Amino acid sequence: MARAMRRAAVAALFMILASCSTASAKEVNLTLRVSGWHCAMCPGKTEASVKKVKGVREAQADFDKKTLAVTYDDRKTGPKKIEKAVVEAGFQVEK
Numbered sequence: 346m347a348r349a350m351r352r353a354a355v356a357a358l359f360m361i362l363a364s365c366s367t368a369s370a371k372e373v374n375l376t377l378r379v380s381g382w383h384c385a386m387c388p389g390k391t392e393a394s395v396k397k398v399k400g401v402r403e404a405q406a407d408f409d410k411k412t413l414a415v416t417y418d419d420r421k422t423g424p425k426k427i428e429k430a431v432v433e434a435g436f437q438v439e440k
């Protein structure tokens with residue numbers, strides 16, 4: 346009984362590890378420094394524009410730090426497309 350439970354626990358652990366490694370293989374976190382935000386609406390506009398990019402999972406703007414943290418699937422998109430979306434929203438990406 347105890348052995349079966351331990352085997353089940355080990356199997357569950359392996360499943361968690363396997364799912365984590367596949368997630369990190371395709372999900373990339375990118376933090377961009379954005380300039381041109383002049384009011385509280387600007388970060389939201391930037392987030393909305395970037396979230397429309399196919400492959401972007403999450404976009405989180407920080408008005409105080411002037412950053413945009415993006416999580417994306419690197420098989421579907423990349424930094425160039427994400428930066429383009431920031432520019433299309435009317436802002437600039439600082440290099």
Ligand SMILES: [Cu+2]
Pocket residue numbers: 382383384385386387388
């Ligand atoms: Cu604004």
